[in-house]
Amino acid sequence: xxxxxxxxxxxxxxxxxxxxxxxxxxxxxxxxxxxxxxxxxxxxxxxxxxxxxxxxxxxxxxxxxxxxxxxxxxxxxxxxxxxxxxxxxxxxxxxxxxxxxxxxxxxxxxxxxxxxxxxxxxxxxxxxxxxxxxxxxxxxxxxxxxxxxxxxxxxxxxxxxxxxxxxxxxxxxxxxxxxxxxxxxxxxxxxxxxxxxxxxxxxxxxxxxxx
Amino acid sequence: xxxxxxxxxxxxxxxxxxxxxxxxxxxxxxxxxxxxxxxxxxxxxxxxxxxxxxxxxxxxxxxxxxxxxxxxxxxxxxxxxxxxxxxxxxxxxxxxxxxxxxxxxxxxxxxxxxxxxxxxxxxxxxxxxxxxxxxxxxxxxxxxxxxxxxxxxxxxxxxxxxxxxxxxxxxxxxxxxxxxxxxxxxxxxxxxxxxxxxxxxxxxxxxxxxxxxxxxxxxxxxxxxxxxxxxxxxxxxxxxxxxxxxxxxxxxxxxxxxxxxxxxxxxxxxxxxxxxxxxxxxxxxxxxxxxxxxxxxxxxxxxxxxxxxxxxxxxxxxxxxxxxxxxxxxxxxxxxxxxxxxxxxxxxxxxxxxxxxxxxxxxxxxxxxxxxxxxxxxxxxxxxxxxxxxxxxxxxxxxxxxxxxxxxxxxxxxxxxxxxxxxxxxxxxxxxxxxxxxxxxxxxxxxxxxxxxxxxxxxxxxxxxxxxxxxxxxxxxxx
Numbered sequence: 001x002x003x004x005x006x007x008x009x010x011x012x013x014x015x016x017x018x019x020x021x022x023x024x025x026x027x028x029x030x031x032x033x034x035x036x037x038x039x040x041x042x043x044x045x046x047x048x049x050x051x052x053x054x055x056x057x058x059x060x061x062x063x064x065x066x067x068x069x070x071x072x073x074x075x076x077x078x079x080x081x082x083x084x085x086x087x088x089x090x091x092x093x094x095x096x097x098x099x100x101x102x103x104x105x106x107x108x109x110x111x112x113x114x115x116x117x118x119x120x121x122x123x124x125x126x127x128x129x130x131x132x133x134x135x136x137x138x139x140x141x142x143x144x145x146x147x148x149x150x151x152x153x154x155x156x157x158x159x160x161x162x163x164x165x166x167x168x169x170x171x172x173x174x175x176x177x178x179x180x181x182x183x184x185x186x187x188x189x190x191x192x193x194x195x196x197x198x199x200x201x202x203x204x205x206x207x208x209x210x211x
Numbered sequence: 212x213x214x215x216x217x218x219x220x221x222x223x224x225x226x227x228x229x230x231x232x233x234x235x236x237x238x239x240x241x242x243x244x245x246x247x248x249x250x251x252x253x254x255x256x257x258x259x260x261x262x263x264x265x266x267x268x269x270x271x272x273x274x275x276x277x278x279x280x281x282x283x284x285x286x287x288x289x290x291x292x293x294x295x296x297x298x299x300x301x302x303x304x305x306x307x308x309x310x311x312x313x314x315x316x317x318x319x320x321x322x323x324x325x326x327x328x329x330x331x332x333x334x335x336x337x338x339x340x341x342x343x344x345x346x347x348x349x350x351x352x353x354x355x356x357x358x359x360x361x362x363x364x365x366x367x368x369x370x371x372x373x374x375x376x377x378x379x380x381x382x383x384x385x386x387x388x389x390x391x392x393x394x395x396x397x398x399x400x401x402x403x404x405x406x407x408x409x410x411x412x413x414x415x416x417x418x419x420x421x422x423x424x425x426x427x428x429x430x431x432x433x434x435x436x437x438x439x440x441x442x443x444x445x446x447x448x449x450x451x452x453x454x455x456x457x458x459x460x461x462x463x464x465x466x467x468x469x470x471x472x473x474x475x476x477x478x479x480x481x482x483x484x485x486x487x488x489x490x491x492x493x494x495x496x497x498x499x500x501x502x503x504x505x506x507x508x509x510x511x512x513x514x515x516x517x518x519x520x521x522x523x524x525x526x527x528x529x530x531x532x533x534x535x536x537x538x539x540x541x542x543x544x545x546x547x548x549x550x551x552x553x554x555x556x557x558x559x560x561x562x563x564x565x566x567x568x569x570x571x572x573x574x575x576x577x578x579x580x581x582x583x584x585x586x587x588x589x590x591x592x593x594x595x596x597x598x599x600x601x602x603x604x605x606x607x608x609x610x611x612x613x614x615x616x617x618x619x620x621x622x623x624x625x626x627x628x629x630x631x632x633x634x635x636x637x638x639x640x641x642x643x644x645x646x647x648x649x650x651x652x653x654x655x656x657x658x659x660x661x662x663x664x665x666x667x668x669x670x671x672x673x674x675x676x677x678x679x680x681x682x683x684x685x686x687x688x689x690x
Contacts, residue, residue, distance in 0.1 A: 012403050059356065064353060098424065102424055
């Protein structure tokens with residue numbers, strides 16, 4: 001290892017092993033996974049994201065949601081508790097992330113896993129309240145308020161359908177209402193799109209699974 | 212072991228005959244500027260880390276403002292620690308060590324001035340990229356990819372400026388006059404080659420031109436493992452290999468083993484990152500690779516420990532080198548602890564419970580703030596007096612910095628570990644609700660805040676010490 005070229009070739013070859021195994025393999029194999037047809041409906045799985053959900057994914061990235069929330073239900077052979085806890089019906093697989101622009105797998109679970117949050121919490125209203133004032137719907141939550149994704153405005157004529165049902169001290173002043181901004185709407189559309197509950201060839205869903 | 216096998220005595224001779232002085236004056240400005248910038252980012256990163264940890268005990272703290280939300284501050288703090296502090300200090304340490312070990316000044320005359328200007332300009336570019344990248348996260352333009360949150364243009368600037376600085380380390384090695392390279396030089400060459408490879412590949416595939424998301428997980432894990440294991444860790448290990456024998460005035464113990472340790476570290480450093488995705492949405496064989504490489508990673512660490520602990524038995528440092536020696540010794544012990552932790556966390560049966568808890572975070576913090584930072588501190592403490600040509604450190608402040616950093620780090624890591632263990636066990640009982648677990652984690656987060664505060668005080672002390680040391684040079688210029 002006396003000459004730069006000898007040392008460099010050795011280093012190059014040894015770097016190449018993990019690069020081929022983890023990067024090139026992933027890019028060429030996992031990167032070419034394709035959607036599969038849904039046997040029941042004829043649609044494709046995983047489902048396409050709507051435009052609002054795609055925009056919401058940018059908000060998810062910008063707000064750093066991945067700092068606290070993972071999006072992966074782990075294999076039963078490694079831990080049965082992700083499924084047992086109700087975070088998903090089945091473990092997540094690479095194909096589940098096809099439609100995303102980024103796979104927000106995460107490395108920390110200060111908050112709950114979100115791979116199936118769209119199944120667990122299917123109501124947009126709940127998500128709006130949760131984002132605006134996490135404590136109001138899940139007491140003791142460590143999640144900060146995302147009130148800056150909402151707008152407090154004077155009620156003009158009739159109260160808006162979108163206005164949040166806030167109680168007690170969270171409620172805005174008399175005559176005012178809290179409504180989600182487009183950013184909040186997109187983020188919630190993205191959260192509602194998160195579901196790994198459909199069967200894939202490599203990840204079947206047991207019919208009798210209810211929890 | 213014969214003299215020519217280990218050229219430390221050549222360097223010592225050189226020190227006597229003034230070559231070291233020529234080397235030091237050739238790299239003085241670039242190295243001091245790199246270290247100075249690294250230190251101010253260290254202070255900022257520590258402050259942000261403290262705010263982030265307070266937010267975990269009081270979610271409403273500094274709330275309601277988008278740019279101060281947890282999700283933006285946390286990646287800002289982490290990236291500043293990685294690129295602002297650790298990578299920049301590693302560049303500074305790497306260039307100084309490489310120049311000294313190679314017995315070669317950067318350049319003389321007009322060529323030297325040009326080289327220095329280029330390195331300093333690249334340093335300005337590096338820091339500009341970090342500043343703008345941080346502001347972009349602040350303003351909500353984060354890519355959302357962990358450890359790669361800077362927008363495309365900022366990461367491209369970082370990549371380019373690394374090339375402009377790092378190339379000189381390789382050129383110094385190529386033109387060395389010191390003969391057969393020593394272990395530290397292998398590690399430096401490997402580190403300086405790996406950053407562009409790892410950072411370039413990951414940015415290309417994840418942020419510049421993202422590939423289909425189903426393939427992103429393993430690539431991201433490879434990047435996180437590689438950034439630590441192939442760039443920062445090798446430079447830190449190089450500092451240990453270079454300085455410990457010199458401070459003790461002795462040879463390296465069992466140099467024959469070092470070759471194996473070197474190749475094993477480079478091999479496993481690339482593969483072991485995947486251990487953070489054990490059980491994740493990746494093919495089963497990759498999970499197995501994660502388990503195996505996570506466990507095997509103890510091998511290079513044990514070899515490094517045999518080399519250096521054997522060396523440490525051979526002598527005692529001089530009084531004036533005691534401080535630097537403490538940092539190096541601690542860095543080595545922390546490396547062993549990291550190995551042990553990695554071994555535990557990868558074991559089948561427990562990896563499922565520990566992964567994604569505080570355990571994962573504890574491992575990265577221990578690596579960045581301990582295993583990597585302590586040897587870098589040592590190089591800083593050792594190089595500055597040589598660069599300035601006089602004893603410049605306030606030893607009281609240096610001592611406080613050492614104690615506070617060590618206490619803060621040990622508190623932080625042990626709390627994260629305990630918290631992780633607790634969360635991991637609690638999550639294994641589906642009847643315990645998630646919010647229940649959250650409420651029990653409060654005391655852990657509380658002590659973490661204290662630890663972050665200690666780390667902030669420590670980095671401020673180091674910053675003050677450094678500033679006073681530099682200012683002293685103007686107040687009492689050398690004859």
